[in-house]
Amino acid sequence: MSFLELNNINKTYGGGMQVVKDFNMHIAKGEFVSFLGPSGCGKTTTLRMVAGFETPTAGTIRIDGVEQNNLKTNQRNIGMVFQAYALFPNMTAAQNVAFGLRVKNKSKEEITRTVGEMLKLVGLDHLSDRYPFQLSGGQQQRVALARALAIKPQVLLLDEPLSALDAKIRVSLREEIRDIQRKLGITTIFVTHDQEEALSISDRIVVMHQGRADQIGTPFEIYNRPTTRFVANFVGTLSTIEAKVADPSANTITIGNSVITLPEPLGNVKAGDRITLALRPEALALNGAEGRDYSLSGRVEAVSFLGSVIRTRLNVDGQPLSFDIFNNPSVKPPVAGDMIEARFSPADLLVIRE
Amino acid sequence: MNGKKILAWFAFAIGATYFIIPLIGTFIFSMRMRRGELSFDAYRSVFADIQFRETFSYSILMAVLTIVVGMLLVVPTAYWVRLRLPQMRPVVEFITLLPLVIPAIVIVFGYLRLYNSSSFLPFTGSARGTDMLLVFSFMTLSLPYMYRSVDTSMRAIDVRVLTEAAESLGAKWTTIMFQCIFPNVMSGVLSGAFITFAIVIGEFTMPSLLNRPAFGPYLQLIGANKAYEPSALAVIAFAMTWASMGLINLVSRFQKAARARA
Amino acid sequence: MAQPQSLVNRRMVMDWLGIAPFMLFAVLFLILPTLYLVTGAFFNPAGEFTFQNFRDLFQPTIMAAYWISIKVSMASAIGGLLIGFFLAWAITQGGLPGWIRSFVLTFSGVASNFAGVPLAFAFLATLGRTGLLTFILTTYFGFNIYSHGFNLLSFLGLTLTYMYFQIPLMVLIITPALDGLKKEWREAASILGATSFQYWTMVAFPILWPSLMGTFLLLFANAFGAIATAYALTGSSLNIVPIVLYAQIRGDVLHNANLGYAIALGMVIITGVSNFLYIWLRMRAERWQK
Numbered sequence: 001m002s003f004l005e006l007n008n009i010n011k012t013y014g015g016g017m018q019v020v021k022d023f024n025m026h027i028a029k030g031e032f033v034s035f036l037g038p039s040g041c042g043k044t045t046t047l048r049m050v051a052g053f054e055t056p057t058a059g060t061i062r063i064d065g066v067e068q069n070n071l072k073t074n075q076r077n078i079g080m081v082f083q084a085y086a087l088f089p090n091m092t093a094a095q096n097v098a099f100g101l102r103v104k105n106k107s108k109e110e111i112t113r114t115v116g117e118m119l120k121l122v123g124l125d126h127l128s129d130r131y132p133f134q135l136s137g138g139q140q141q142r143v144a145l146a147r148a149l150a151i152k153p154q155v156l157l158l159d160e161p162l163s164a165l166d167a168k169i170r171v172s173l174r175e176e177i178r179d180i181q182r183k184l185g186i187t188t189i190f191v192t193h194d195q196e197e198a199l200s201i202s203d204r205i206v207v208m209h210q211g212r213a214d215q216i217g218t219p220f221e222i223y224n225r226p227t228t229r230f231v232a233n234f235v236g237t238l239s240t241i242e243a244k245v246a247d248p249s250a251n252t253i254t255i256g257n258s259v260i261t262l263p264e265p266l267g268n269v270k271a272g273d274r275i276t277l278a279l280r281p282e283a284l285a286l287n288g289a290e291g292r293d294y295s296l297s298g299r300v301e302a303v304s305f306l307g308s309v310i311r312t313r314l315n316v317d318g319q320p321l322s323f324d325i326f327n328n329p330s331v332k333p334p335v336a337g338d339m340i341e342a343r344f345s346p347a348d349l350l351v352i353r354e
Numbered sequence: 355m356n357g358k359k360i361l362a363w364f365a366f367a368i369g370a371t372y373f374i375i376p377l378i379g380t381f382i383f384s385m386r387m388r389r390g391e392l393s394f395d396a397y398r399s400v401f402a403d404i405q406f407r408e409t410f411s412y413s414i415l416m417a418v419l420t421i422v423v424g425m426l427l428v429v430p431t432a433y434w435v436r437l438r439l440p441q442m443r444p445v446v447e448f449i450t451l452l453p454l455v456i457p458a459i460v461i462v463f464g465y466l467r468l469y470n471s472s473s474f475l476p477f478t479g480s481a482r483g484t485d486m487l488l489v490f491s492f493m494t495l496s497l498p499y500m501y502r503s504v505d506t507s508m509r510a511i512d513v514r515v516l517t518e519a520a521e522s523l524g525a526k527w528t529t530i531m532f533q534c535i536f537p538n539v540m541s542g543v544l545s546g547a548f549i550t551f552a553i554v555i556g557e558f559t560m561p562s563l564l565n566r567p568a569f570g571p572y573l574q575l576i577g578a579n580k581a582y583e584p585s586a587l588a589v590i591a592f593a594m595t596w597a598s599m600g601l602i603n604l605v606s607r608f609q610k611a612a613r614a615r616a
Numbered sequence: 617m618a619q620p621q622s623l624v625n626r627r628m629v630m631d632w633l634g635i636a637p638f639m640l641f642a643v644l645f646l647i648l649p650t651l652y653l654v655t656g657a658f659f660n661p662a663g664e665f666t667f668q669n670f671r672d673l674f675q676p677t678i679m680a681a682y683w684i685s686i687k688v689s690m691a692s693a694i695g696g697l698l699i700g701f702f703l704a705w706a707i708t709q710g711g712l713p714g715w716i717r718s719f720v721l722t723f724s725g726v727a728s729n730f731a732g733v734p735l736a737f738a739f740l741a742t743l744g745r746t747g748l749l750t751f752i753l754t755t756y757f758g759f760n761i762y763s764h765g766f767n768l769l770s771f772l773g774l775t776l777t778y779m780y781f782q783i784p785l786m787v788l789i790i791t792p793a794l795d796g797l798k799k800e801w802r803e804a805a806s807i808l809g810a811t812s813f814q815y816w817t818m819v820a821f822p823i824l825w826p827s828l829m830g831t832f833l834l835l836f837a838n839a840f841g842a843i844a845t846a847y848a849l850t851g852s853s854l855n856i857v858p859i860v861l862y863a864q865i866r867g868d869v870l871h872n873a874n875l876g877y878a879i880a881l882g883m884v885i886i887t888g889v890s891n892f893l894y895i896w897l898r899m900r901a902e903r904w905q906k
Contacts, residue, residue, distance in 0.1 A: 051807055073806040080807045086800035090822040099818070100808035133903065151808060362710020369703045369720070369783070373727060376780065379742030379749050431638040438631045446635075449642045455891045456650055457841030459858050460880045463865050464649020467656070467873075475644070490645045549729070556732045558844035563865055570844070573733040577740075577848050585741035591734035592726075599726045 002026035003187050004050075004155055009059035011045055011211075019045050021211040023059070027204075030185040032178065034198035037208035038234070043191045046208075047157055050189065052076050063154055079148030079186075083160040085140040087132040093143045094119065094128035100151035118146035121180060138169040145177065149184065156181065156188040162197065170194075174201050195235045199223060207231045229276070229352045238278045239321040240352065241296075245273040253277070256317055260294050263347050276352040281311060283348035284323030292343035296321065300338045310334075314342060377592065384585040396586040403583075405572055413561075413569035416485075417554035420492040421547045424500050427493070429543065432505045433535060436513050450501040453494050458559045462491055466563065484564050491560045496553050500546035507542025507609075508535075541609035545602045552598040556591060650884065656877035669878035678860065678879065685840055685857040688771060692778035693835035697828065699779070700786025707787075708794040721791065724784035731781045736848035739777045743768045769850045777849060778842070782835050789834070793827040793901065823901075830897035837890035841883065857883055 004027040011020040020042040027033050035043035048054045050061055052073035061068045068076055087096050094115050101111045119125040122142040132140055141161055148156060158177070162170040178201040181188050192198050198205050199219040207214045207222060209230045215222060226232035243260075246252040248269050251262045255277075269275065285292055298316035310333045314321045323342050327333075334340055387395035400406050435446050453461070465487055469477040477487035513535060520530045536543075561568030573591075577584045660666045673679070707717040742749045745762060754760045767773060797820055805815040821828075843858035852859055857879065863869045864876040 051803075053803060053806075073803070074809045074811060076807075077809075078807060080804070082800050082804065084798070084800050086798065086804040088801060088804070088819050088823075090819070099805070099810075102818070103805075103809045103814055147804075147808070358709075359711045362706035362712050365702045365706035365710065366712065366716060366720070368699070369706075372699075372783075373723065373780070375749060376738045376742045379747065380738040383741035383748045427637060427641060431635060434631075434634040439635055442635060446638070449638075449646065451891075452642075452646050452650075455837070455884075455888050456646070457843075457858065457883055457887060459841070459843055459861055459865075460653065460884055461646070461649055463861065463876070463880055464653045465645075466865060468649050468652050490641075493641070494645050552729055556734065558733050558847070559862075563862070570733060573737075574844075574848055577733060577737055581746075584737040588734040588737035588741065592730055592738070595730050596726050599722065599729070603722065 003029035003031075003064055004189075005060075005062040006046070006050070007060050007062070009046060009049060009061070010057050011042070011049065011054065012057045019211050020049075020056075023211075023213055025206060025213065025216065027187060027189070029187055032181055032188045032190065032201065032203045034190045034192060034202040034205045035208055036192060036195055036198040036205050036235075038193055041208040042211040043206075043208045044159055047159055047189055047191050050155070051078055051080055051157055077151065077153050079151060079153035079156045081141065081144045081148050081156075081158045081161045083163055085132070085137070085144050085164075087140055087143055087147070089132050092129050092131055093124060093135065093146075096132070096143055097147045097150050099147060104151070114150050115146075118150045119143075121149070121183075122146045122176070137165050138173055141165065141173065142176075145180070149180075149186070154187065156186050158188065158190045160191055160193065162192070162194070170197070177201070199235070207234065209234075224280075226350065232278055232350060232352055237281055237322065238350075239281065239323070241277045241279065241316075241319060241321065241349075243275050243277050245269045245271055245275055247271060255296065258294060258296075260346050260349070262349060262351070264351075266351070278350040278352055279321070279323075279344060279348060280350075281322050281324035284321070284342040284344050286325060286340070287343065291345040291347065294346060295341040295343045297339060297341045300334050300336050300340055302336060303334055305333070312340070314340060316342075380585045380588050380592075384582060384589055387582040396582040397590075399580075400583050400586050400590070409567050409569045409572035412567050413555050416489060416492060416568065417551045419489050420496065420554050421550050423489060424493045424496060424550065425504075425543055425547070428497070428500045428504055428546070429536070429539065430531075432501060432508055433513060433531075436505075436508055437517060446501075450498050454498050458491075458495060458557075459563070461494060462560045462563045465491060478564070484566060488561060488564050488566050488568075491564070492550075492554045492557065495557065495560070496546075496550040499549040499553070503546040503549070504539055504542040507539040507545075511538045541605050544605045548598040548602045548605075552595050555594065653877045653880045654884065656874055657881040660874055661872060669872075669874050672872070672875050673878055673882060677855070681855045681857045681860045682882065684771065684855060688774055688778065688846075688854075688856060689836045689839035691771075691775040692782045692839045693832050695775065695779045696782030696786045696835045697832050700783045701790055701828065703783065704787045704790045704794055708791060709797075720787065724787045727784040728781050728788060731842065732844035733848040735777060735780055736845050739768060739773070739780070739849065743773070743776070769853060771854065774846055774850060774854060777845060778839050782839065785835060785838065786831055789831045790824075790827060793824055797823065826897040826901035830894040830901070833890040833894040833897070837887040837894070840890070841887050 004025075006023055006025045009020055009023040010018065012018045019040075023042075023046055025033070035046060037043045045054060049056050050068070052068070052071065056069065063076070063078075087093075088099065091099070097115045097118050098111050101114060106114075115128070116125060119128050122145055124139060124142050124146070127135065127139065130139075132143070135143065144161075161177070162174055165173065174197055177190075190198070190202065199222070202219055204216060204218055205222050206216045207230070209228075214228050215226065215231045217225075222231065223236055226235060232238050241255055243253045243255045245266065246254050246259055248266055248271060251264070251266055252259055253262060253266075253275060254260070266275070296314075296316045298314035298321060300312055301315050301320070302313045304311045304313075305327075308327050309324045310327055311322055311324050312334050314323070321342065325333075382392070384396045385392040385394065387393060387399070431446070435443055466478065469475050469487060471479040477483040516534055516538070517530055520534050525534070555569055556573075557568070558570035558574060562571045562574065573584070573587055576587060657669050658665055658667070660668055673682075703720065706712060707720050739747075741747055743761075743766075744750065745768075747768070750761055768777075801819055801823075802815060805819050810818065841858065843856075843862060846854060846856055846859060847862065852863065861876065861879050861883070864879065868876075870876060
């Protein structure tokens with residue numbers, strides 16, 4: 001039995017709108033899981049059901065074997081960090097962190113000790129007497145994290161904690177959050193719409209779409225083997241290619257005039273069926289090494305210099321294809337108007353199933 | 355959760371009871387002039403009273419004058435402060451708050467001592483002069499509300515940007531004032547006007563001490579002498595206040611709709 | 617070099633000229649009259665500078681007037697604070713249907729302006745000796761409030777009447793402050809283990825208290841300066857300060873004009889300090905809401 005179980009969670013609102021559909025997830029102790037998806041996909045609602053702010057219309061939530069459905073929010077011993085920080089404006093950072101302990105009537109010594117520990121953990125012990133309006137966004141969120149962890153919760157929930165912060169702070173703070181989580185070994189759910197965030201720090205990701213969990217997997221799996229079109233489109237950049245099935249038994253397809261053999265079976269298709277394939281930009285290259293036996297030729301439409309990566313947009317028989325190459329100071333990047341051959345390995349072709 | 359809702363309904367019930375009972379009580383009381391049956395006799399008596407019509411018209415006239423002169427003072431000032439003298443804003447706003455701090459009776463006391471027949475501005479030396487002084491006193495009373503509603507609507511349309519845009523398109527200042535600014539702050543002007551109207555009609559202290567035949571002192575007099583007419587007048591006064599507020603709401607909703615369409 | 621200089625000056629003069637009418641009005645009809653009274657308080661009828669007027673303020677009748685004024689203002693302010701807060705809480709967080717909130721706010725806007733003489737009439741018609749409610753209670757419930765000691769023309773009656781505009785004023789001012797209590801604070805408190813009571817005592821009331829205190833002071837000052845309602849209701853039987861001043865202005869009952877000025881000054885100080893504290897507290901409250 002897993003530490004945190006969400007079984008058959010469904011949530012329908014009064015007007016008949018179903019926002020979460022048959023959500024199933026088992027999370028191991030100490031695991032860091034991200035709920036990833038666009039606005040309105042149900043990720044925050046699911047998180048709030050774990051916290052107790054919303055009640056599931058059907059399904060159960062178990063933490064360490066204990067069913068949570070009938071427990072009120074203030075009985076669940078869960079830590080939560082909100083998008084808008086939600087620090088109490090009338091209290092200093094230290095008093096905010098102490099809140100959960102004061103509520104439980106802990107002794108003064110224990111409170112002072114724990115507050116000191118927590119603020120040290122997030123690197124803010126020198127700002128303990130500041131009020132929230134005297135702290136920056138990143139600092140406030142760190143205090144919020146310390147406050148949530150001070151009560152030694154069994155589960156930590158983070159609801160888009162970085163969305164309100166500047167880009168640079170977002171990157172450094174997400175690393176800090178992950179480090180702290182690892183150090184404490186606390187089971188964590190992290191909700192975000194930013195796929196880079198989810199990919200970089202999660203043990204596993206749940207990609208949610210219109211209330212359903214489209215795919216659950218490790219970052220590597222989600223990125224490289226998306227199982228639905230939505231996941232493939234939402235996570236990372238993707239170039240789609242329309243192709244036709246040539247011979248289902250031989251796993252061959254045709255793209256334009258080339259015939260390509262796919263390494264994996266196509267499944268239930270007939271010859272002549274239209275099929276959508278996708279390629280990640282980094283799967284294409286200008287040279288033929290590492291099994292890149294096939295190529296597609298096209299005219300360069302635009303070249304974007306992204307720093308360490310150069311993204312080129314090709315026009316292949318009317319279909320746009322983008323591919324990335326690493327910047328090399330001694331190699332000139334492609335120029336708009338050039339005719340180019342982009343090489344790829346059939347193993348990198350993703351078959352898009354709806 | 356349910357306990358909270360019960361408590362909330364209870365609070366509403368208490369509030370509703372306290373506020374509605376006097377209104378109903380007054381209304382029914384006003385209908386009891388004729389023994390044994392309900393009638394509008396008290397109202398008929400009120401409307402037939404020549405003093406009612408005289409003082410009411412006098413107060414309406416005063417209200418209109420207050421609104422007109424007040425707006426002629428307030429609108430250009432608010433505009434000017436926003437555009438040319440933003441550093442004076444705190445000072446002007448402080449001044450507009452003074453009438454809320456200094457009680458009306460103190461202000462009119464000051465007028466009586468300062469502007470009597472032997473002073474440099476002998477307002478109270480004549481009836482006309484006192485009328486003028488009364489208008490100025492009403493303007494003082496309603497200054498906070500007039501200024502705030504005009505200023506708010508000016509802030510909402512950002513007069514500075516509007517003026518600069520109009521200037522860059524070559525408009526003269528009269529055009530700017532009357533075709534760009536005024537129509538857009540009309541809702542603020544009207545709101546301020548309706549509140550001023552309600553205040554002036556009901557005001558007692560100032561006309562009473564300045565001895566002018568306004569509606570407020572008339573009400574006081576009726577209260578001292580008659581039994582049923584005062585409650586009829588109270589109903590009329592409440593209806594007028596409600597109407598003024600209703601008009602304000604209507605105006606602001608109309609302006610919002612117009613802005614949304616634009 | 618002289619040419620641009622004069623242009624600049626001319627523009628500046630134009631700027632200040634634009635505000636002149638308003639300033640003239642303020643000086644003539646607000647500042648000068650008040651200053652006249654305020655300085656007059658420091659002189660005696662013979663024209664000599666003196667503090668005698670302030671000493672005279674401490675005579676029993678005048679002290680009694682101030683005391684009654686303070687009591688009535690305090691009582692109606694506290695009543696307005698408690699009931700107004702309760703009502704405002706109900707419409708913002710009580711889970712009531714949406715139309716109740718707009719209805720209460722609109723009605724409060726009207727009721728807070730329904731003061732003065734008509735208000736006194738309304739209460740006389742309801743709770744006066746021959747008032748409708750008095751009549752109903754006596755005839756149908758056998759309960760004569762007047763024989764049980766109630767009298768509308770008293771401290772209690774005046775306070776009850778004043779609450780008719782104090783409560784709505786409280787509702788109007790405190791509703792935005794209650795709206796400003798972010799939902800997340802409640803949720804954060806809850807998930808940290810706090811009960812409703814702990815949330816209110818440790819988070820909500822501490823955040824609200826500057827607004828509550830400030831509005832209380834506003835209500836106090838509001839009641840202190842009011843005269844029309846009291847005059848129409850209790851006449852001169854309840855000698856609050858504005859009524860004393862009114863009598864003094866009308867007929868120099870104190871036989872000492874400068875004493876009248878001192879009374880006025882006393883009023884201005886009390887309402888001035890209350891309003892100043894209200895504004896200061898409101899600024900503090902707004903700082904936290906950022």
